[in-house]
Amino acid sequence: MSNSLQELLELMKKGSVTLGWGAVAVYSRDRLNRLLEQQYLTRFKENRYLPPFSHTFAGVGVKEAVSVEALEFGTPLLSFSNASTSDAKATLTMNIIKGTVNNSGKLVSSVEITEASGYWLQMEVDLETVRGEVHPYGLVALNLAKGGRFSSNLFEDKPDLAQQLIDALQAWMGEMPGRCARFELGTVDFSGYGPLTPTGFILRTQAAPGARVRDAVNYGDGAVLVFIRLRDSLVDGQPPGTSYPYLLPDGDYSATLVLNKDMLGHASDDGLELLARLLFPELNAFVKKVDSTPLDRVMFGNIDPLRTQLTVKPTMGTVVTAGKTQQFRLYDGKDQMITASAWSVINPQSHDDAGHGSIDGNGLFTAPSPEVIGQEVQTFIIKAEYKQGEETYHAAARALVISEPVLAMPAFGAYRPQESADGIDLWNAGLGNVSFEMLGQPLGQIASLGNGRSRFVPDQQASRRILGVQQLQASSTAKGYNALVLVNNQPLVSVDPPFVPRVGHGEATQLSEVNRIMPNETRRWRMLAGPGSVSPSGHFRASELAVSQPNVVTCEVVRNGVVFAAGYSVVKETAVKAVSGWVDLQRFTLTVGKSPDGVTGTVGSNGYQQLELEVTVETMQANGQDYKLCLDEIASIALYDRSGMKIPFLCGDGIDSGSGNVWRTNLKPNDFIRANESLMATEGHGPQPAAPRGAEDRTIRLQLFLHRRGTTFSEVFYAGFQAKSGRFFYSNDTSDQNATIEVKVHTPAAYKPTDYTFVRKRVAGGGTSEGTHPEHEDFDLHPETDDYWMLDYRGGSFYTAEFIKTRESDNDKDVNTSMVRWESSYSDEFYRSYTGYVFQDYNKPKPEFVSFDPDSTPLINGVGREVSSVYEPGLLAIVNFRRRDLPYYSATLNPAVFKKLSKPLRVQLRDAQGNLHIVQIDYLSPDTIGDRNILVHTVPSRPTGRETPIIRLSNYHEGERV
Secondary structure (H helix, E strand, C coil): CCCCHHHHHHHHCCCCCCCCCCEEEEEEHHHHHHHHHHHHHHHHHHCCCCCCEEEEEECCCCCCEEEEEEEEECCCEEECCCCCCCCCEEEEEEEEEEEEEEEECCCCEEEEEEHHHCCEEEEEEECEEEECCCCCEEEEEEEHHHCEEEEECCCCCCHHHHHHHHHHHHHHHHCCCHHHHEEEEEEEECCCCCCCCEEEEEEEEEECCCCCCCCCCCCCCEEEEEEEEECCCCCCCCCCCCCCCCCCCCCCCCEEEEECHHHHHHCCCCCHHHHCCEEECCCEEEEEEEEECCCCEEEEEEEEECCCCCEEECCCCEEEECCCEEECEEECCCCCEECCCEEEEECCCCCCHHHHCEECCCCEEECCCHHHHCCCEEEEEEEEEEEECCEEEEEEEEEEEECCCCCEECCEEEECHHHHCCCEEEEECCCCCCEEEEECCCCEEEEEEECCEEEEEECHHHHHCCEEEEEEEEECCCEEEEEEEEECCCCCCEEECCEEEEECCCCEEECEEECCCCCCCEEEEEEEECCCEECCCCEEECCCCCCCEEEEEEEEEEECCEEEEEEEEEEEECCCCCCCCCCCEEEEEEEECCCCCCCEEEEECECCCCEEEEEEEEECCECCECCCCCHHHHHCCEEEECCCCECCECCCCCCCHHHCCEEEEECCCCCCCCCCCCHHHHCCCCCCCCCCCCCHHHEEEEEEEEEEECCCCEEEEEEEEECCCCCEEEHHHCCCHHHCEEEEEECCCCCCHHHEEEEEEEEECCCCCCCCCCCCHHHHCCCCEEEEEEEEECCECEEEEEEECCCCCCCHHHCCCCCEEECCCCCCCCCEEEEEEECCCCCCCCCCECECCCCCCCCCCCCCCECCCCCCCCCEEEEEEEECCCCCHHHHHCHHHHHHHCCCEEEEEEECCCCEEEEEEEECCCCCCCHHHCEEEECCCCCCCCCCCEEECCCCECCECC
16 A cells, blocks of 8 residues: 555645644654664673573473473564554564473473574563653663463463463463563653753554555555654643544654644754654664655654664574574674774673684684584573773674584474374474475375475384384584474383583483383383484493484383383484583672661652662582673572562663662662761771672672662662572572661652752952852842852752752743843843853763753843853752843743742752752842842752652753753
C-alpha cells in the first residue's frame, strides 16, 4: 500500500494532524529495533545483560523431568502487527540463542540450542514513560519485567511443557531488575522554559499500512507515536483514533516531527528548537531530510548514529569452532573502519583465564580449545575501546563458540511410538547446512525439509523391537553423529546413570542396573550404537577415535535366549570436558567504606545520596588451582534486608518521590557526594582500615551503592549470589565480622532562612558591595548598576536549580524566571529594576550569558549580558539590573507580562548531598523606600515528596532560544 511523501503532504494540507497537541514525533520500527540492538550489546560490556534461565519441569511419565539449562536470549525486537492507536502496546520477540534441553527418566534426550534452531520467546509489552526528577526529561521505555501474554515455540508440540515454560519464564522475567529489563527508545528533553519546551507526552503505537497481513513483505512494521504537550499549551490534545494517518512516508525515512500550526511563530527557520529536544540512546540523533509546512510544520528524516557511535563487526550471529579464529573489526557511526585502542574478550561462565580464549591487538579472536570450552555451545563477548582525546568510547559484539563444526541435533533422543510417528526433526546446531544419512540397518526414511533441516520417519520394522536405535551421520565439510532411540515398550530395566553427558575419548565409566527385576535371570550388556564397548559387568569404555558421538548401551534380561525386559543408557564421548571451578568460599564479606569497623554506616533519606559498599568474595582453592567467580555469578550479587527480601536495583540516579519509603541499590555512582564522605565524616568516623586483600587470583570485589527514600530508624543488610551450580551463597552464613552491616538513615531538619547566605556583589555602575540598607549611598549615588546576589547554602554547594510555580493554580507557562519593579506606578516613572539569573549545573560548562524569562522582552532588555567573573559555581546568582530607560507606561501596555514578572521567584535546588531546598526570592515590600534595590530570600515550606512541576534553569538569553 502506497504512502508516498507527496501523498502525505497533500493529506496534511487538509487539516492539522496534531490533534491539539503542541507537536507529534513518530519513530519507525526498524530504527527502534536498531536502538534495541545497540543497547543489547552495550549491556554486555556493562554487565547488565539478561542472565541465563534454567528450570526443571515435570515430564509426562512418572519420575520424568525436562530441564532447560542456561537459556540465553538475543536482541529484543519490536513488532507492531497487532498495534492499535488506542494504546501503546507492541509485540516483542527474542530469539533463544543458546541453551540445553535434557529429558530424564525412562526416556532421555539432549538437545543443544543455538540461534539456528529457530526457537524464540515472545511477549506483549506496554511502552511506558519515565519522568526524570533531578534532570528533567521524559523517557520512552519498554520494560521486559512488565511484559505479559508470553509465548514460545520451544515446546510447541508438548502443550503441558509449553505452559510450564511460559509460567516459569513470566515469573522469572517479572523479578528481573530494571538494569537488565528496561530498554530506552528515546528521550524528550523537558529542560528550559521557552514556548516550545516540552512538558509532557503520551505514547501510542501504530501498524504500518498493510503490516497486519502475515505474509506481507512489511509484516510487523509500524511506529511509536509521541504526542507532546509544549509549555505554551494549556491543555493536552486529543488521543488519536483508528483512522489517524501513518506519518512515515515510503522510502528512506525513519522519523517524523510535526509542529502544531499554532506554534509556528515560535520556531526558527531551521526548526532546531524542537529537534534538539528529541534525544536517542547510544549516540544517535534525528537528522532532518525534508522540511515543509503544508499547514502544520513537518520534518521528515532519520534516526542516525553519530560518528562516535561505534560498532564491532561481525556484531551478532557469529559462530566460531573451538580452537579456531575469527577476525573482528571496529567501525564508527559512518560505517568507516577505525583502529581500536584495545580489544578484550570474556566468557561469562569461565572461572579462569584459559576459558576466555584470547584476542590480539588487531581484533583477531582465538577461541579456546574443546578441552577448555566446557560446553558444546558457549557465549563470548568481544569488547573494543577507542580513545579520542580524553574520551574513551566502547563497543561490543556477541559470538558463539561451538565444540565442533557439526553438532547434529538432537544429539540423542528416546521416543515413544506416538512421539515418533510423524517424524523426528534433525538439524545442525553448528556451522552451515548438513545432509543426514542413516548408519547401520535403516529403521525408516529421511526427508529433506530445506533450510538445513531434515526429518526422520520410522517405518514399521522399527516397531518390532523393544528398543530400536537409528544412528545418523550429518555431513558437510565435517561430520557429526546423533542417535535416535525408538522405545516401543516401557523400559523395565533401569540403568544408572541413564545419561552420561561427557566421557573423554578412551575413558571409562561404570553403568549398573537398579531396581532389579527377575533377579535370577541372566543380564546381557551390549552396544546398540556407537564405537565404544561395554563389558559383561556394565563397564563402558569410550573409543580412541577422537570423534564426538553418542553411544547407546543396553542391559537386557534374558531367559533361554529370549529378551524379557531391557533398559538403556546413553553415553556421549566427546573432547569437551567439564570445566573445573571453585567449590566453596574462603571469605564472603560486605563492607561500608570509610567506616571505622566497616559494618555501620549512615545515608540520607532523600533517595539520591549513595552509601558506597564493597562486596568481597574469595573462593577456596580447588585441586591446587585458583578460580574466581565468573561474570554470570558476579552479575547475580545483590543485597538483602534482615527479613530476607532482596533489595531491587535502580536504573537511574536515585529514587524518585513517587516511589514511597524504600531501599534501592545501584551499580553506578551518581554525581552527589556519597554519605561515606559527608554524613559519616561529620559523625567523627575516620578512614576504614584497609581490608585484607586475600588471594587476588581467586577474589572479586564489587562496589554497590545503597539509596534510601523516606525516614526510618536503621536496617541490617547482607549480600548473596547464585553460583553457576544453582546453589545460593549468603554473607550472613559466615562468622565473619563483616557478614552483615547496619545502616542508619539521616533526615535533615526543616531548612530555615539562616541556613543560607544571600550576598550582594556590585559588578558595574560604581559603588561598593557593602551596603545592605535600601537607601544606602551604593544605591542613591549610583542609579544604574549591576548587582550579583549570590545564594549559598551553608551546608554545601548546589548541584541543580529549577524555577517552580509560586501558586498551585498557576499554569506551567506562568512560572517566572525574572522579576521587574518600578520605583513608582506613575506612568512617566523611568527608574526600574529587573532580574536575570546565572546557574552552573554540576559538571556542566559555565554559562556565558545571564538568562532571562523568555516572555520578558517587552519590559526587559536581556540581550548579550555576559556573566561576570564574580560568579562562583555551586551558587545561584540572581542579577539585579537597576536602570532608568523605560517608563512605567510600558508595563500598562503589556499587562500579562507585567503581572507574570511582578511575582517573586521560587527556586527548587538540590545540594551536593542530594537534599531538596525551596527558596523564594523577592524585592522588598513595595511600601519600602528603595524596595527595588534589595533582594531578600525566604523559605516558604519544607520540601516534600509531592511532585512539583519544574522548569530547568537553562542557559538562555534573548536571541538564542534553545
